[in-house]
Amino acid sequence: TPSPRSPSNGSSRTLSAREMYLFDTGGQYLDGTTDITRTVHWGEPTPLQKEAYTRVLMGNIDLSRLVFPSNTAGGTVESFARRALWDVGLNYGHGTGHGIGNFLSVHEWPVGFQSNNVPLEAGMFTSIEPGYYQDGDFGIRIEDVALVVEAQTE
DSSP, X not given: OOOTXXXXXXXXXXXXTTSEEEEEEEEEETTEEEEEEEEXXXXXXXXXXXXXXXXXXXXXXXXXXXXXXXXXXXXXXGGGGTHHHHTTTOOOSSOSOEEOOSSSOSSEEEEESSTXXXXXXXXXXXXXXXXXXXXXXXXXXXXXXXXXXXXXXX
């Protein structure tokens, strides 16, 4: 019996150019692990879809470019990924990111943005994955894997 997450003739359907498509993909390779989510639309997105997508992208960029003091917990900076959505009253109900294992779990604890994660340090890999979901209509997530590096500051 296929798992509920496996495609089957009974659960498959044809995608159309009138909807958004969110795909969460990745893999484990000899030189590293990937975990990437992208959202595409093959037709004309609605104004809300365009607004939400843009704000999710802004959150991904804002957190990816953030400079913060060493030994800062991920939970302290997590709101930077949500700020552009919050500005217009939107939000998402999942975690903003997680550590990335290599030959381990793709979702590797203790790195991430929840309150029980360890402080971020140079050399750690984490996903950054803000999103937005309109129940019964569409979902958006933009996930990248980021490396924490030491910033050159004045």
